[in-house]
Amino acid sequence: MLHLHADRLIELGDSEPTNTELAHLGTCAECERERQAYRALRGLAVAEGAQLSAPLTSWDALSTALKEEGLIARKPSPVLILTPPAIRAASRPAPRRRQASDWALRAAAALFFLAGGVVLGRGVPADDEPRAAVAQAAPAPAVRTDAPVGLASNFSGSFTSNAEALAALYRAQREYERAATFLMTNNPVGDETQPDVYRARLAALDNVMQASMTALEDAPADPVLNRYYIAAAGARESTLRQLQTSLPPGSRIDSF
Structure with a gap:
């Protein structure tokens, strides 16, 4: 047949x-x-x-997918808020080598966030004396003098465990975030509408993303490092839009 x-x-x-x-x-x-x-x-x-969903070729599509999966907050915030993970009970310690590696990754990530904040912050340039004088003449904001419980003492002494040091690090980070938020809202120095400001921020964000990608090569599943990379990518996309709106009509961005 x-x-x-x-x-x-x-x-x-x-x-x-x-x-x-x-x-x-x-x-x-x-x-x-x-x-x-x-x-x-x-x-x-x-x-x-x-x-299958639409291809994630833009931050808008990517952020929507990440929000649905609960990886990023639905309401944007001026700074990335890092919630410390629950500290494992002492009765279930991780192996020494793995515990040390986990602590080192998280400590490095937190320090990386602080360093990134310095790069992306609104510090006064050393050669810009007139602006520095204006900033110093402005009324100084109230400074919180009551340090978090146990933080000041731990800075002057040694820690008894990695968990204690990591908890102190997170408390210090939260204080840094509060200060960064205040400066972002009240700092009179600089003109945020100038294209050069956005270009400098884009260059700094590129460095942050490159550092995140390098760290993720060694720890691709680390949630802290992934959040830094996602936050930097979102900030970069937003800065690109701000740069485009700050340029004269008809201008185009040839790089970035």
Whole structure:
């Protein structure tokens, strides 16, 4: 018995056979079985394609997907707030080598955040004396003098455990975030609408993203490092939009 060609059976996976082909399929179990197999395969492909989302080629699409997965907050904040993970109970200690590695990664990530804040902050340039004088003449904000419990004492002495040092590091980070938020809102120095300000910020963000990618090569699943990379990518996309709006009409960004 002659059988239908394989290419034709594939076409019949999503099309209707002719009367002659239909009569053949009614008498040839082998051809009918292959046709049904192709139809089932096509159904799986269609179902799989329906589950695929649009390609994440922009920060807007990427941030929407990350918000749905709960990886980033739905409301933007001026600074990245890093919530410390729950400290494991002493009765279930991790292996010494793994525990030291985990502590080192998190400590390095926190220090990296502080360093990135210095790069992206609004510090006064050393050669800009007139602006520095204006900043010094402004009324100084109230400074919080009550350090977090245990923080001041730990700075002057040694820590008894990695968990204690990490907790102190997170407290210091929160103080840094409060200060950065205040400066972002109240610092009179600098003109945020100047394109050069956005270009300098983009260059700094590129350095932050490159450092994050280098760190993620050694620890690709580390949630802290991933959050830094995602936050830097979002800030970069936002800064690009701000730079575009600050340029004269008709101007285009040739780099970045």
